């Protein structure tokens with residue numbers, strides 16, 4: 107197998123902006139390509155080839171090139187790598203060989219962000235790797251059969267190092283989340299609700315709308331710190 111990754115961008119240091127490790131200093135490795143097409147996706151440059159040119163947006167980089175670029179981003183000592191996308195699990199076989207050096211030699215914490223449609227291979231799993239699984243709801247515009255894989259979500263839920271992040275536009279999304287949580291037996295303490303939005307005003311409005319529903323269920327609430335701090339500018 108080739109020792110290379112299809113990369114969209116590498117950036118940092120910045121913060122993990124969402125979910126269970128929100129606010130932690132982190133370096134980001136954004137991989138190219140996605141198997142879904144969410145209407146509100148804020149990284150369409152990783153997969154939407156009607157609007158973007160893959161020759162400009164995607165870079166096939168060797169493992170050594172990526173290691174070098176990540177190390178160069180770590181001047182502040184963030185020591186946390188967030189692998190995001192696109193859908194990073196499309197390249198999980200390569201990640202299983204790429205990530206151990208970062209965990210074992212560099213002693214960094216690792217996170218993979220995924221939409222939860224591709225089951226993790228045992229070779230990828232490790233104690234220092236946390237999965238941020240974000241199942242896509244009806245409002246994402248994807249067909250149900252593509253976006254919702256109960257067996258995959260159940261598999262992720264068996265992992266200790268895993269949290270689930272549901273993006274909501276309003277309280278009308280909660281009945282769908284309730285069904286998914288029931289069917290996939292997702293542990294309550296692993297659930298984070300995140301208001302959708304690409305502006306601080308939208309996020310604030312949606313947070314206010316949904317907060318009571320989150321409290322009622324005993325779930326966790328997250329914001330989108332990168333939007334509040336950097337205005338959703340690419341590369342932050």
Ligand code: SF4
Nearest residue numbers: 140142143144147192
């Ligand atoms: S799964 Fe993520 S990267 Fe893929 S289209 Fe949806 S929001 Fe965008």
